[in-house]
Amino acid sequence: MINFGIVGTGWITHSYVEAAHATGRWNLAAAYSRKAETAQEFASKYSDKKVATYTSLPDLAADSNISTVYIASPNIFHYDQAKLILNAGKNVILEKPSCSTLAELDDLFATAKAKGLYLIEAFRHIQEANFKLLKASLPLLGPLHGASITFAQYSSRYEKVLAGEVPGIFDLNMGGGALVDLGVYCVAAAIDLFGAPQASTYYPVMLPTGADGAGRLILTYPTFTVHLCHSKIYNSEAPSEVYGEKGTLIIPTITDVERVTFWDPRSKQKRVLEGVRKPEELNLKEEAAEHARIIEERDEAALKRLEQHSRDVLSVLEKARHNNGLLFPGGK
Missing domain, CATH: 3.40.50.720 (NAD(P)-binding Rossmann-like Domain)
Known part of the structure; x- marks a missing residue:
């Protein structure tokens, strides 16, 4: 314990x-x-x-x-x-x-x-069983053509921005903004699935507070690109998808993944892969269990993988912010 x-x-x-x-x-x-x-x-x-x-x-x-x-x-x-x-x-x-x-x-x-x-670093979604199922199923696609990953949820605190206030989540002085709040989930997912990108470009939606309220981030890999969409000022129910020569893998949401579906372009049929998540399951239990396992077993290999993942994610975030003037206190 x-x-x-x-x-x-x-x-x-x-x-x-x-x-x-x-x-x-x-x-x-x-x-x-x-x-x-x-x-x-x-x-x-x-x-x-x-x-x-x-x-x-x-x-x-x-x-x-x-x-x-x-x-x-x-x-x-x-x-x-x-x-x-x-x-x-x-x-x-x-x-x-x-x-x-x-x-x-x-x-x-x-x-x-x-x-x-x-x-x-506590990235809950990359520890979920169904996210790991998605990653393990990538070989079903053959050569990859790209991916789109979405996490857009309207924040009630945006109403304060519209009223002229600066809530913490949209305040650069508090390290706020949509990219670091929700976009980070998309970046973390992409890097866990495909590794660090060769290049990245961020297109933010700027708010009067000086922070980004939404944005689209393009990650470039040797043979494909990944399109990330995140927002705290509008909502989206678009699924996240990975595209390949032999089909498409689909998940309804990037966190709390309920199921992984494979679409076969030749049969034009969908097949739900094993691992349907029960709605009542605690959505952070898998990461908490993995954190405990790493500490108790002193799993240096797992720790090294997560360390590199955190570095790769932050590298993308830092570049995206700095290229768009989204600076935290002290020019960070």
Whole structure:
């Protein structure tokens, strides 16, 4: 059982904690928030656990009862908080996007390695069984012709932007924007499926806040291109697809993948591959289980693959932002 603490008290943290507990391999032991009442309210949701609460991050980091910390704070705080936790001798599960720059991420990985610790970026979808089924089914397509990956969900906070406000998710000072919030899922999926691209070009939809509200990102590979579409200012129900000489693989959504369908161009028929997801299944359980396995088994090979994946994803994000003037504080 891994005793862990959390930084960030939003819905994603509750989802991760619930999923982690469902694996039977994690135990929530500490919660941090800048406000005591917020930390206590979060801890109260897990009354069956003995959860210490903190309003000081160094105090959380010094808690000898925890070995790992899950960080899901606003993006702009990720680097500093992860660095503090690693320096305190604890593993870090860091929500996407990991950092603002590759230099920051490289520093965190170097710190973790120097201390014999693990830093893992929490990309839930690439750990899902059906996403892995999609990846394993790529040979069915023969030579690849391309792919389209979509994640577009209208955010209620866009209404605040229209009213002249600057909510955190659309605030560059908080590390916000559609690319780093939802587009990162598309980038992570593409790189897990096809590897790092040779080149990339981003076409953002800019908002009055200075951040991007939506965008289209083109990834170029030696023999094909991948089209990524993401948005927080409009909705899309378009599926994600991978195209090949021998057919098309289709998934309804890029996260919480319910099924993988193969379309045969010669028979003009669709076939659902094994692995239909049950709606009641916890959508972060698979990643929480894999994080625990890597830590418990000290799976250096898996860790190395995830580390390279995180670097490749951040490389695309950083280039896309900087080429379009989407700069975080300090020119990041």
